[in-house]
Amino acid sequence: MGQRLVLTIKNNSKILANSYYHWSAYTDSAAEITNRCIETFKHTKYTNDLDIALEMLASTGAGLTDDEVPEFFRMKAKDPLIQIIPPNALDRDSGLIAVSKKGMENSQGWSEGDVVINIEDKVVDFVVLYYPDDDWLVEYYCDEHNINYDKLDKNKVENIIHQIAEKLPTIDQDISEIKFEDFEEFSNKLYAISGEFLDCEGNIVGKIE
Numbered sequence: 001m002g003q004r005l006v007l008t009i010k011n012n013s014k015i016l017a018n019s020y021y022h023w024s025a026y027t028d029s030a031a032e033i034t035n036r037c038i039e040t041f042k043h044t045k046y047t048n049d050l051d052i053a054l055e056m057l058a059s060t061g062a063g064l065t066d067d068e069v070p071e072f073f074r075m076k077a078k079d080p081l082i083q084i085i086p087p088n089a090l091d092r093d094s095g096l097i098a099v100s101k102k103g104m105e106n107s108q109g110w111s112e113g114d115v116v117i118n119i120e121d122k123v124v125d126f127v128v129l130y131y132p133d134d135d136w137l138v139e140y141y142c143d144e145h146n147i148n149y150d151k152l153d154k155n156k157v158e159n160i161i162h163q164i165a166e167k168l169p170t171i172d173q174d175i176s177e178i179k180f181e182d183f184e185e186f187s188n189k190l191y192a193i194s195g196e197f198l199d200c201e202g203n204i205v206g207k208i209e
Contacts, residue, residue: 006111009053016053025113030128031187062095
């Protein structure tokens, strides 16, 4: 599965900034980065949205790329309310921050896993998981139980899926809109799981590991 994570900070529909991480589109590492951003938000002294977004991204170790530094200072010159001076990027593993439309679109184009943090509604859309299809699950089940998948009675597929689901742990939270105050608990549940789990609607969801 994917390795390239893009973490986006927005205020409702307005995207403020994003950061690209080359080796972080795994469920646990993405959750850790998200927790750092939320914790920073809780203690921020800033009131300007862009300041807040950049402080959150910088807290993960990310910094502005060489192309984005002049873009940022152009924005700062137009808006005297911007106070923060973000660090320069160390490398793509630590995180590359973009603030310009072109830069953010370029980062997004590389994404294989997404986290979107809405600082107005204080919710996280955590999309660093996958939904395995029935064929994949049944084929995996057959491999585990030495069953010939090609000769499997297709009428048994639903029963096999049910057997798989019965043995999985459940995370009874809506993973598309997780409140800031609930995210740490959600991530702790993720850390304790390996492989697949059931979401609040009974869907089988897989961690990217």
